[in-house]
Amino acid sequence: MNTPNTSTKSLVIEKDMPHPPEKIWRALTEAPLIGQWLMENDFQPVVGHKFTLRTKPVPNWNGLVECQVLSVEPCQRLSYTWGALSLDSVVTWTLTPGNGGTHVRMEQSGFQSEEGPNYKGASYGWQRFIGGLERVAGEAR
Numbered sequence: 001m002n003t004p005n006t007s008t009k010s011l012v013i014e015k016d017m018p019h020p021p022e023k024i025w026r027a028l029t030e031a032p033l034i035g036q037w038l039m040e041n042d043f044q045p046v047v048g049h050k051f052t053l054r055t056k057p058v059p060n061w062n063g064l065v066e067c068q069v070l071s072v073e074p075c076q077r078l079s080y081t082w083g084a085l086s087l088d089s090v091v092t093w094t095l096t097p098g099n100g101g102t103h104v105r106m107e108q109s110g111f112q113s114e115e116g117p118n119y120k121g122a123s124y125g126w127q128r129f130i131g132g133l134e135r136v137a138g139e140a141r
Contacts, residue, residue, distance in 0.1 A: 010109040011119060013126050018101040019137045021075040027137040028078055028093055037132030039065070045072045051080075082108065106130060 017024060027033045029045040039053040049069045057063035061084070070079040070090065079092040089110030096103040106126060111119045 008109060009111040009114050009119065010107050011111065011122050011126065012105065012107045013130055014103065014105045015130055015134065016098060016101055016103050017134045017137060019134070021095040021097050021102045023140050024095055024102050024104060024133070024137045025075045025078075026140050027133055029072075033136050033140060037136040038129050043067075043069075045069065045074075045078070047072055082110075104130070104133070 027037060029043070031041050031043045034041050034043055039055045041051055041053045043049075043051045043053075047069050051067050051069070053065035053067060055063045065082060065084040067083065068081045070081065072078055075095060077092065077094050079090060082089045082091045089108050092107045092109070094105040094107075096105070108122055108126065111122070113119060
């Protein structure tokens with residue numbers, strides 16, 4: 001009998017943003033703002049809420065990410081499942097106030113390997129998305 005591989009890899013991206021945690025939190029939890037930096041969605045910051053992120057389909061992917069909110073700690077921590085392609089993972093955002101801004105940490109856990117296409121695609125995508133998050137947070141009222 002084969003033993004399942006229970007050790008998975010995580011992708012971590014950290015960035016200091018010159019915005020207060022409240023502005024970043026809004027960009028992470030308000031559906032219209034999420035749509036500006038990540039994807040169209042029906043997100044609600046309620047534990048247990050199932051939501052879908054939607055983008056333009058591409059070959060071998062329907063453009064949908066099925067998610068469910070796992071934890072909500074306003075202006076501090078947000079966690080949700082991320083199911084797309086063959087990847088079932090968890091995305092966790094942690095906000096830490098700092099000197100004149102916020103340290104933002106995004107961790108996506110559940111990758112089988114750092115060499116696979118899911119990990120490499122996520123690494124590329126999140127770098128772009130986090131830049132958009134910073135822009136949208138700065139524009140939020």
